Amino acid sequence: MNEKQSILDYIESEKHKYIDISHLIHQRPELGNEEIFASRTLIDQLIEQDFKVETDIAGHGTGFIARYDSELPGPTIGYLAEYDALPGLGHACGHNIIGTASVLAGIALKQHIDQIGGEVIVLGCPAEEGGENGSAKASYVKEGVIDDLDIALMVHPGNETYPTINTLAVDVLDIKFYGKSAHASENADEAKNALDAMISYFNGVAQLRQHIKRTERVHGVILDGGQAANIIPDYTHARFYTRATSRKALDILTTKVSQIAKGAAIQTGCDYEFGPIQNGVNEFIKTPKLDELFEKFATDLGENVSHDDFGYGSTDTGNVSHVVPTIHPHIKIGSRNLVGHTHRFREAAASHQGDQALIRGSKILALMGLELIINKPLFDEIVDQYKYTKEHKK
Numbered sequence: 001m002n003e004k005q006s007i008l009d010y011i012e013s014e015k016h017k018y019i020d021i022s023h024l025i026h027q028r029p030e031l032g033n034e035e036i037f038a039s040r041t042l043i044d045q046l047i048e049q050d051f052k053v054e055t056d057i058a059g060h061g062t063g064f065i066a067r068y069d070s071e072l073p074g075p076t077i078g079y080l081a082e083y084d085a086l087p088g089l090g091h092a093c094g095h096n097i098i099g100t101a102s103v104l105a106g107i108a109l110k111q112h113i114d115q116i117g118g119e120v121i122v123l124g125c126p127a128e129e130g131g132e133n134g135s136a137k138a139s140y141v142k143e144g145v146i147d148d149l150d151i152a153l154m155v156h157p158g159n160e161t162y163p164t165i166n167t168l169a170v171d172v173l174d175i176k177f178y179g180k181s182a183h184a185s186e187n188a189d190e191a192k193n194a195l196d197a198m199i200s201y202f203n204g205v206a207q208l209r210q211h212i213k214r215t216e217r218v219h220g221v222i223l224d225g226g227q228a229a230n231i232i233p234d235y236t237h238a239r240f241y242t243r244a245t246s247r248k249a250l251d252i253l254t255t256k257v258s259q260i261a262k263g264a265a266i267q268t269g270c271d272y273e274f275g276p277i278q279n280g281v282n283e284f285i286k287t288p289k290l291d292e293l294f295e296k297f298a299t300d301l302g303e304n305v306s307h308d309d310f311g312y313g314s315t316d317t318g319n320v321s322h323v324v325p326t327i328h329p330h331i332k333i334g335s336r337n338l339v340g341h342t343h344r345f346r347e348a349a350a351s352h353q354g355d356q357a358l359i360r361g362s363k364i365l366a367l368m369g370l371e372l373i374i375n376k377p378l379f380d381e382i383v384d385q386y387k388y389t390k391e392h393k394k
Helices: 003-027 036-048 095-116 136-142 194-211 247-268 288-300 317-321 343-348 352-374 376-391
Strands: 052-057 060-069 076-082 119-125 151-153 156-158 169-178 217-224 235-244 271-276 330-332
Touching: 003 036, 003 095, 003 352, 036 052, 036 060, 036 095, 036 119, 052 136, 060 095, 060 136, 076 095, 076 352, 095 119, 095 156, 095 352, 119 136, 136 317, 151 317, 151 352, 169 194, 169 247, 194 217, 194 235, 194 247, 235 247, 247 271, 288 352, 288 376, 330 352, 352 376
Parallel strands: 076 119, 076 151, 156 330
Antiparallel strands: 052 060, 060 119, 169 235, 169 271, 217 235
């Protein structure tokens, strides 16, 4: 029996176990950097399959690196496992599928590398959705963890099956103003109004939006605007996202937004703080030949691959793509009008169609890993294309 069919058969034989794991993670959603159950559950499967596992990676307690090395020549295939949930929504981005699919794919490929060579690494990547100390993949890049990989693979659930699309670089920023409180009627003249500073900041951002590129975004909310209408606030707090098509452009945009915060503080006599709450996320460097390989196996397994314009989002997998050839395709788990970060998407992530996508996605990823190990000319073409694209990136 050839390796390809053996991988498919292995995943079929294990599918009910991994569907159950996906559902267990779905039923116990955990926020970024708090994914104790999810990470432990996935780690247990990898240890059972003789992977060597390290935990507490690059400042992320629920991160892990699982390795299985054939000790024979060959590339290192990396699978990126995400498993954090969304506040108030649970697994409304389907990370229960992502993490489980990457682990199953890595384990399926591992069954053969003692014969074909290479190494399999599964990276447990907390807090993809951001938050305090969020976007662990960016931490992994900074700490050199990604340097151990030759290729990075994952698949994300969606409303269609499609290859990697363009993404935006993003900064997540906290803006805080500190003033002086006073009674709004009796001694308002003694106050420094932190809410006035925040409103001035919002108005400044609104004016900036007239003069940014169509692909750039600035958006945010006030998290604390004061506690009582008759007390002038001495503290306000907002959280903003800035997005652009490249890290270089984003740094310029974020600097402009920071200058607006400084100006609002000067106008009102307040002090202020402005800065990121998590790792900065970079735009995606696509490697078309790697996505073509995804499309080939997806089509072979019955997926209808779309090439529609799906707009822009952001992911810390973009940071990984600045180091090694990487894919971030989607696989269909529901209807065309299904939207991520909604209750309907959460339900789809544990539906029958979601389960089918999990198993099919695992097969695609495992077959890609196999092909990249045994087909050295293709592997070399992908690496060369990636290097060229990265060197000529504007």
